Structure formats: C-alpha cells, structure tokens
Amino acid sequence: MNIIACVKQVPDTEAQIKVKADGSGIEEGQIKWVMNPYDEFGVEEALKLKEKNGGDVTVISVGPARAMETIRTALAMGADKGVHICDPAFDGADAYVVANALAAVIKTLPHDIIFCGQRAIDDDAGQVGAMLAEALGVPQLTLVTKLEFAGSSVKVIRPIEGAQLSIETALPCVVTAQKGLNEPRYASLPGIMKAKKKPVDVKDAAAIGVATDAKAKVAKTIPPPARPPGKIVCGDDPAQKAAELGRLLREEAKVI
Amino acid sequence: MAKGVMIVAEQREGALRKISLELASTARKLADQTGDEVSAVLLGSGVEGMAAELGKYGVDKVFVGDNAALEPYVTEAHAEVTAKVIKDNDPAIVLFGASVQGKDLSARVAAKLATGLATDCTDVKLDGGKLVATRPMYAGKCFGEVVINAAPQVASLRPNVFPAAENAKAGAVTKVDVAVGEQKSKVLEVQKDTSGKVDLTEANVIVSGGRGMKGPEGYAILEELAEVLKGTVGASRAAVDAGWRPQKDQVGQTGKVVSPNLYVACGISGAIQHLAGMSSSKCIVAINKDAEAPIFTKADYGVVDDLFKVVPELTAVCKKLVA
Numbered sequence: 001m002n003i004i005a006c007v008k009q010v011p012d013t014e015a016q017i018k019v020k021a022d023g024s025g026i027e028e029g030q031i032k033w034v035m036n037p038y039d040e041f042g043v044e045e046a047l048k049l050k051e052k053n054g055g056d057v058t059v060i061s062v063g064p065a066r067a068m069e070t071i072r073t074a075l076a077m078g079a080d081k082g083v084h085i086c087d088p089a090f091d092g093a094d095a096y097v098v099a100n101a102l103a104a105v106i107k108t109l110p111h112d113i114i115f116c117g118q119r120a121i122d123d124d125a126g127q128v129g130a131m132l133a134e135a136l137g138v139p140q141l142t143l144v145t146k147l148e149f150a151g152s153s154v155k156v157i158r159p160i161e162g163a164q165l166s167i168e169t170a171l172p173c174v175v176t177a178q179k180g181l182n183e184p185r186y187a188s189l190p191g192i193m194k195a196k197k198k199p200v201d202v203k204d205a206a207a208i209g210v211a212t213d214a215k216a217k218v219a220k221t222i223p224p225p226a227r228p229p230g231k232i233v234c235g236d237d238p239a240q241k242a243a244e245l246g247r248l249l250r251e252e253a254k255v256i
Numbered sequence: 257m258a259k260g261v262m263i264v265a266e267q268r269e270g271a272l273r274k275i276s277l278e279l280a281s282t283a284r285k286l287a288d289q290t291g292d293e294v295s296a297v298l299l300g301s302g303v304e305g306m307a308a309e310l311g312k313y314g315v316d317k318v319f320v321g322d323n324a325a326l327e328p329y330v331t332e333a334h335a336e337v338t339a340k341v342i343k344d345n346d347p348a349i350v351l352f353g354a355s356v357q358g359k360d361l362s363a364r365v366a367a368k369l370a371t372g373l374a375t376d377c378t379d380v381k382l383d384g385g386k387l388v389a390t391r392p393m394y395a396g397k398c399f400g401e402v403v404i405n406a407a408p409q410v411a412s413l414r415p416n417v418f419p420a421a422e423n424a425k426a427g428a429v430t431k432v433d434v435a436v437g438e439q440k441s442k443v444l445e446v447q448k449d450t451s452g453k454v455d456l457t458e459a460n461v462i463v464s465g466g467r468g469m470k471g472p473e474g475y476a477i478l479e480e481l482a483e484v485l486k487g488t489v490g491a492s493r494a495a496v497d498a499g500w501r502p503q504k505d506q507v508g509q510t511g512k513v514v515s516p517n518l519y520v521a522c523g524i525s526g527a528i529q530h531l532a533g534m535s536s537s538k539c540i541v542a543i544n545k546d547a548e549a550p551i552f553t554k555a556d557y558g559v560v561d562d563l564f565k566v567v568p569e570l571t572a573v574c575k576k577l578v579a
Contacts, residue, residue, distance in 0.1 A: 015528075125375045126375055140360070141441070155444070163447060166446075179511070215405060216372025216373060216374055218402055221393075224399060230540075232552075232560060246577055248557055256578060
C-alpha cells in the first residue's frame with residue numbers, strides 16, 4: 001500500500017497567541033512548535049495500515065525550514081520518507097495554494113490513500129483535505145473516527161450533528177482524521193535515531209510548479225474582543241449563591 | 257459581472273436546518289446594502305416544499321435540485337451540482353453553513369471554482385462592495401479579517417451566531433438539472449443519536465464539566481441542570497482523556513469550538529486551550545472551589561464554592577424560573 005500523510009507544524013495548544021501591533025500576524029518568538037494534533041491521528045492511522053497491509057508511508061509538509069522538525073517527528077514515529085515543500089513564496093499561502101502544492105507532489109507518487117488532519121489548530125480552516133481531494137480528483141472522507149480497509153475500498157465512520165454515518169469509498173481517496181480515530185504513538189529513541197537517516201526531499205515552488213498567490217488573505221489579525229470584567233456571585237452558602245446566580249442569569253443576562 | 261448573494265441551504269430529513277435560516281437572513285442584510293438579489297441552492301430528495309420557508313427569511317430565488325441521488329448527502333454529488341449552479345448564476349458572494357456538512361461541501365466547491373474560502377466566520381460585512389469576513393483562529397485566541405481575491409467570494413458562517421429574522425421575499429422556485437454521474441462514495445448506514453440532545457456546536461446552553469467532577473458519575477448533576485435549561489453537556493479535555501465523557505463532548509482547541517448563549521463551566525480550571533474553545537459564548541458562568549482558577553478571568557458570573565453543592569441548588573432554582 002502506498003500511503004501519504006500530510007502534516008503541518010503549528011503552535012502548541014498551550015501557546016499564548018499574541019497579535020503583532022500592526023495586525024500583520026502573530027508574534028512567533030515564544031512559541032513552542034508541534035505537529036498539528038489532528039495530523040498525528042492521520043500519521044498513526046497511516047502507520048497502522050502499513051503494519052497490517054505492508055507498503056510505505058510518505059509524509060509531506062508545506063512549511064518554513066522549522067517544519068522539517070515535524071517531518072522528522074513523523075519519520076521517528078515510523079514513516080519511511082518525507083517531502084518538505086519549503087519556499088518563502090508559500091508564506092501567507094491559503095488552503096487552496098497548500099492543497100495544490102500537496103497535490104502536485106502526490107501526483108508524482110503512487111498513492112492509495114492520503115491522510116490529513118481534519119483541521120489545523122492554527123488557522124482552523126479545515127479546508128486542505130477537501131481541496132486536495134478535488135485537486136487529485138478523488139473522493140474525500142472528512143472527520144473520520146474509524147477506518148476499515150478492504151482491498152480496493154475503505155469503510156469509515158463519520159460523525160455529523162446528531163448522527164454517525166457509515167460510508168464506503170473506492171480508493172484512492174483523502175481521509176481527514178478526527179480525534180477518536182486512534183491513539184498516536186510516541187516516537188521511540190531508536191525511532192528518533194533511525195529518522196535522522198531517512199530520506200527527505202526538499203522542494204521549492206519552482207520545482208513543483210504551482211501558483212503561490214493566496215485566494216483568501218488574512219488582511220488583518222486582531223485580538224479577541226475584550227470581555228467586560230465578571231462578577232463574583234455573593235451569598236452565605238451554596239443555596240444563596242445559586243439563588244442569586246439564577247436571578248442574575250434571568251434578570252441581568254437574560255439567558256434563562 | 258458577478259452580482260448578488262447566494263446561500264447553500266442545508267436540510268435533513270424533510271426540514272431545513274436552522275443554519276439555513278441564519279444564512280438567508282445574513283445574505284438578505286448583505287444584499288440589501290447593494291440592492292441585489294438573494295438566491296439559494298437547495299438540494300435533496302422531495303425538498304421543493306422547503307423553498308417557501310427560505311423565501312420567508314429573505315430569499316428571492318431558490319434553485320431546487322431534486323433527485324434521489326442527492327439524499328442522503330454525499331460530497332461529490334452535492335459539490336458537482338452546487339458548483340454548477342454557482343457557475344451558471346455568477347453570484348458575487350456565496351455563503352455556506354459551517355456545520356459538518358457545510359464545511360465538507362464548501363471546501364470542495366471552493367476548490368472546484370478555484371476560489372478562496374473563509375471558514376467558520378462570526379461576522380461578515382461589506383467594505384466598498386467587497387466581503388470582509390471575520391473569523392476566529394487558534395480556536396479564538398485571535399481573529400482574522402479575511403478578504404477573498406477571487407470570484408465568487410465564499411464564506412461559511414458559524415451556526416448559532418447570526419440571527420435568523422423573517423423578511424418575506426418571493427422564494428420563487430427554479431428547478432435545476434441534477435444529472436449526477438456514478439458516485440465513488442456510498443452512505444451505508446445512518447446511525448442516529450437517540451439521546452435527543454442538540455450537538456454542542458448548535459446548543460443554546462452548554463453545561464460543561466472538567467477534572468473537578470471527580471469521575472463519570474459526577475456528571476449526573478450536570479445532566480440534570482442541562483435538562484432543565486434544555487442544554488447539552490460538554491467536557492474539558494482532561495475529562496475526555498480520562499475516559500469520563502465521549503470525545504464528541506470535548507470543548508476546546510482540540511475539540512469543539514462553541515458559541516452558546518450560556519456556558520456553565522463546572523470544575524473546569526480553564527486551561528488556555530479550553531478557554532479558547534468557549535470564550536465566544538455570550539454569557540459564561542464558572543463554578544469552582546479554587547478562586548484563583550483561570551476560568552474566572554473569562555466568566556461573567558463566578559461562584560467560588562463546591563460545585564457538588566451549588567449545581568443541585570442551581571438546578572432547583574432554574575426549575576422554578578423556567579416553569
């Protein structure tokens with residue numbers, strides 16, 4: 001099986017996000033960078049498929065030089081080789097540009113199934129998987145929490161609001177991973193040592209031949225709206241506090 | 257030249273979903289600023305009757321695609337037909353719902369049209385006739401104002417944020433051709449959640465519990481409060497990772513990002529990744545023994561006390577208030 005896992009390097013969930021004074025983006029100085037948590041589920045599922053069915057796992061990332069760390073993390077988990085699409089021309093790229101860059105590389109590789117995270121926890125756009133599927137002309141299965149491989153097709157579970165769908169799709173296809181799909185493994189020490197020797201192909205925009213002009217642009221980054229300071233609800237005992245809270249929610253906030 | 261606002265309506269099992277009315281009302285407001293038309297795409301099987309309701313919420317013209325192949329929702333078939341209707345009618349702006357289906361469909365359609373998409377927007381406005389879409393990033397730790405430098409300008413709107421207001425227009429039906437080819441994906445089974453609870457992303461009230469609930473059995477008092485307030489129970493990552501609650505209940509940066517009218521956080525200290533996921537709630541209540549817990553920095557109302565004593569009292573109070 002030829003399996004592809006797409007990964008993105010993002011700020012850790014504990015990171016404080018500080019907006020630059022001129023609104024041109026966020027301050028990156030203090031940030032700890034990690035693999036997007038949803039991509040970890042994708043990498044793990046790719047490795048599980050390989051272990052069960054044979055084949056190899058190629059991990060691909062679009063990102064600046066530091067994104068190489070995330071590719072190495074996936075290799076240390078057990079992926080076989082990497083492709084790093086790295087070019088300043090991709091700074092400010094939107095999902096459309098990224099999906100087309102990934103597709104350009106994937107088209108040159110044999111591929112049966114492609115994993116992405118259901119969304120990256122930085123821009124929260126959740127578009128790359130579907131746009132990549134369109135660029136490759138293959139079906140997409142987004143927000144997958146369970147996957148069964150059956151030779152030339154996969155069967156997945158996909159939660160929607162108030163229900164779960166069971167869907168069958170012919171390969172090749174793009175699957176976007178949701179929490180619940182699996183428990184991603186940690187890279188072992190031997191894995192980390194081996195990862196250093198695994199091949200990573202670094203390509204720039206010219207080498208893959210795609211346009212890098214973003215269709216959707218973040219014109220301005222702004223801090224979240226400030227919330228007015230809250231009130232501590234007073235009372236002598238829990239019953240009094242609950243009564244006062246109920247009154248405030250009814251009369252002041254008008255939410256119940 | 258591209259003109260007007262088109263919405264992509266969402267329906268399930270014979271009824272429009274609430275987000276469709278929110279889309280219609282928002283589109284109406286935008287279109288009225290330039291004196292343009294609002295149109296809608298409505299796909300499924302036996303859906304024509306729903307066009308009138310879209311009209312009631314401000315839609316001038318409804319493109320109805322009626323075909324058994326469009327029910328239940330399958331991405332490729334819906335994307336093919338939706339993209340064709342958009343191409344044929346050339347709207348300046350297209351709005352989707354940022355529901356599970358809307359997110360799945362909008363990205364595929366935007367890629368087909370080679371245009372950009374702003375996902376899960378909490379505000380949309382026109383600036384010199386051009387769409388400016390405000391959307392949370394980093395689960396709400398900051399916001400981006402997005403512009404789309406391609407046509408049409410596509411955005412998906414977060415459910416429960418934009419008001420649905422009646423504003424009757426014609427809602428005239430135009431049937432569209434829905435010749436869809438053979439699909440590579442097939443829905444084998446739809447397994448419904450029989451609890452009758454609204455999904456967190458669409459809930460008006462969320463009662464959430466964290467590590468302070470001490471175990472899965474602690475959630476019983478939250479279920480009771482949620483029942484009285486017609487809300488849904490959520491959980492912090494700590495509670496989900498401990499196996500106390502299912503994954504679908506998780507609120508936060510690696511779970512669901514929610515915007516209810518009322519969010520009651522019980523025994524949640526307020527890790528930054530949790531705060532990010534709920535800070536756009538309209539009213540936030542925190543109940544926690546620890547007066548220093550970071551959750552209190554986001555709360556409109558804080559109760560510093562034992563939640564196991566406060567919550568049952570609050571349930572009794574609310575029962576009387578809503579009676």
